[in-house]
Amino acid sequence: MAARPSDYPAPFDWRDYVSVPTDPEDERIEVGVLIVGAGPAGLACAIRLGQLLEESPETADKLGEVPVAVVEKGKQPGSHLLSGAVVNPRALRKLFKGRKATEDFPFLQEVHGESVYFMTSKQAFRIPAPPTMRNHGNYIASVSQLGRWLADEAEELGTMILPETSALKLLVQDGRVVGVRTGDKGLGREGEPLGNYEPGADLVAKGTVLAEGTQGHLTGVALQRFGLESDSPQVWALGVKEIWKVAKPLDRIIHTMGWPLRFGAKYREFGGSFIYPMGEDMITIGLVVGLDYRDSELSVHDLLQEFKLHPKIRKLLEGGERVAWGAKTIPEGGLGSLPKKLHAPGVVFCGDGAGIVNVPALKGIHYAIESGRLAAEAVFDSLQPGKTPATPGVLASYDDAVRESFIWKDLHEVRNMRQVFGKGFFMGGALASMATATKGRMPRGTIATEPDAEHELFRTDRAKSYPAPDGKLTFDKLSSVFASGNRTRDDQPSHIRIETDVPIRIAQMWVNMCPAEVYEIVAGDEDKETVSVQVTPSNCVQCGAITAKGGRLTPPEGGSGPEYTLT
Numbered sequence: 001m002a003a004r005p006s007d008y009p010a011p012f013d014w015r016d017y018v019s020v021p022t023d024p025e026d027e028r029i030e031v032g033v034l035i036v037g038a039g040p041a042g043l044a045c046a047i048r049l050g051q052l053l054e055e056s057p058e059t060a061d062k063l064g065e066v067p068v069a070v071v072e073k074g075k076q077p078g079s080h081l082l083s084g085a086v087v088n089p090r091a092l093r094k095l096f097k098g099r100k101a102t103e104d105f106p107f108l109q110e111v112h113g114e115s116v117y118f119m120t121s122k123q124a125f126r127i128p129a130p131p132t133m134r135n136h137g138n139y140i141a142s143v144s145q146l147g148r149w150l151a152d153e154a155e156e157l158g159t160m161i162l163p164e165t166s167a168l169k170l171l172v173q174d175g176r177v178v179g180v181r182t183g184d185k186g187l188g189r190e191g192e193p194l195g196n197y198e199p200g201a202d203l204v205a206k207g208t209v210l211a212e213g214t215q216g217h218l219t220g221v222a223l224q225r226f227g228l229e230s231d232s233p234q235v236w237a238l239g240v241k242e243i244w245k246v247a248k249p250l251d252r253i254i255h256t257m258g259w260p261l262r263f264g265a266k267y268r269e270f271g272g273s274f275i276y277p278m279g280e281d282m283i284t285i286g287l288v289v290g291l292d293y294r295d296s297e298l299s300v301h302d303l304l305q306e307f308k309l310h311p312k313i314r315k316l317l318e319g320g321e322r323v324a325w326g327a328k329t330i331p332e333g334g335l336g337s338l339p340k341k342l343h344a345p346g347v348v349f350c351g352d353g354a355g356i357v358n359v360p361a362l363k364g365i366h367y368a369i370e371s372g373r374l375a376a377e378a379v380f381d382s383l384q385p386g387k388t389p390a391t392p393g394v395l396a397s398y399d400d401a402v403r404e405s406f407i408w409k410d411l412h413e414v415r416n417m418r419q420v421f422g423k424g425f426f427m428g429g430a431l432a433s434m435a436t437a438t439k440g441r442m443p444r445g446t447i448a449t450e451p452d453a454e455h456e457l458f459r460t461d462r463a464k465s466y467p468a469p470d471g472k473l474t475f476d477k478l479s480s481v482f483a484s485g486n487r488t489r490d491d492q493p494s495h496i497r498i499e500t501d502v503p504i505r506i507a508q509m510w511v512n513m514c515p516a517e518v519y520e521i522v523a524g525d526e527d528k529e530t531v532s533v534q535v536t537p538s539n540c541v542q543c544g545a546i547t548a549k550g551g552r553l554t555p556p557e558g559g560s561g562p563e564y565t566l567t
Helices: 040-055 057-062 090-095 143-156 217-225 300-307 311-317 365-382 396-403 406-413 419-423 425-437 477-483 504-513
Strands: 029-036 068-071 114-119 124-127 160-162 167-173 176-182 185-187 193-198 202-210 236-245 253-258 271-277 282-290 321-331 347-349 501-503 519-521 530-535
Touching (some): 029 040, 040 057, 040 068, 040 090, 040 143, 040 365, 068 143, 068 202, 090 365, 167 202, 167 217, 202 217, 202 365, 217 347, 236 300, 282 300, 282 311, 347 365, 365 396, 396 406, 419 425, 504 519, 504 530
Parallel strands (some): 029 202, 114 253, 202 347
Antiparallel strands (some): 167 176, 176 202, 185 193, 236 282, 236 321, 253 271, 271 282, 519 530
């Protein structure tokens, strides 16, 4: 039975998440600048604002008792951060120019060598590293550790960080963003108040920065509210990674392409793996796959388990122990999928939430940091005499600054390189090589994307090759959720919106896609064409994949989700 997830949209209306302030004026929490998201973009924004306010005490006085506040839905900064990660240090050097040296940053080690392999099921052929994937001068980092370090730096400059706080609604008054409303805490499964109930609150601000990261809830709401969604829709990939303590150190970074993904255009399987050293006794290994794939049996988590059985990869892990696991989506639409504007009255959009990621280079962190820095400067300028962030057009200086930065130059050169792989691995590779050689001048123009949820699904016997978990080298999904440090209460309301009665192909796709075993087909429906889907939201690690494939993730209670420390 043919089916597209987009034909069964989630019961979600963005209008339900836009409101005027509802708390009495004397009960609203007033801050100067409100930043949503304690990731690299949001914290870089807070740090730059702190630097600027140090130099302009009269502006700081105008912003009140709390000049800069950051709300973070995780248990602490870093709790929900996950990436490879190999970091280009240029944005951090700009952010801390004259204040810190590169050796002060919390990097694990410099990249001293790299290898790229084309994989088959039994062999690995070393190939030259494509220019976009060369990492000389870059550094390996844990983005969750980087997030905690940036949070400390922001707090030293006067930022107030509010962890365990979900930003549920966008506050809009007279056509301008005036803050956010936080989510309630202490609700039961049906939304009833429990003994520890705490209502949400209106956080109002002169300027708001949305830096929520991939699949940002309020970013999506704001783009719809202000009509800023790109004509070329955003698309995503799902990455699943593990941290291993190993017997032998790895002396280089490794990227692979090819197996276990299939080459045919009909499968639309785009992605690859990364393996990075994390000091002398740890490595990180992960697999990233585009969410425009069509086979309902594809599971990125299980493909990673299969990948680890390859002779070359197994050798790297021999005698080792898995110590952490996590999953996250990555925006892959590139330049053409950025919002029509990076601002609206009273608000700007930064980092992954805005889609500022260079897919061919496997880089997003330094772009997030740079966008946060530029956002801070634009917001600060809008607070000067005679201006306000809410005045239409005042924040357009942020768009201008991004267009004049290395962000725009880099993304323009690779703007079509993800889209061409919709033609299959080999044709896509040829077109991507042409784009690389011409620095983006060919193919001409910007190739439009197609929403991940609009691709028709089919089913193969792909799952037959997934290995049974042995608890040593290969692992099931539930033990992996445990390894993420997931902290979600079993009895809180579901934060996941899906149509629960759908064609079996869509249900199978959700079951296999989810790395945390959130979805299952109701017993007895397995042989029906239309089935019911049961949701276990407490398993969710908030990777965001469901939003790309027909559902909608909303913020759970603050403090829920994974507790990443090494990712």
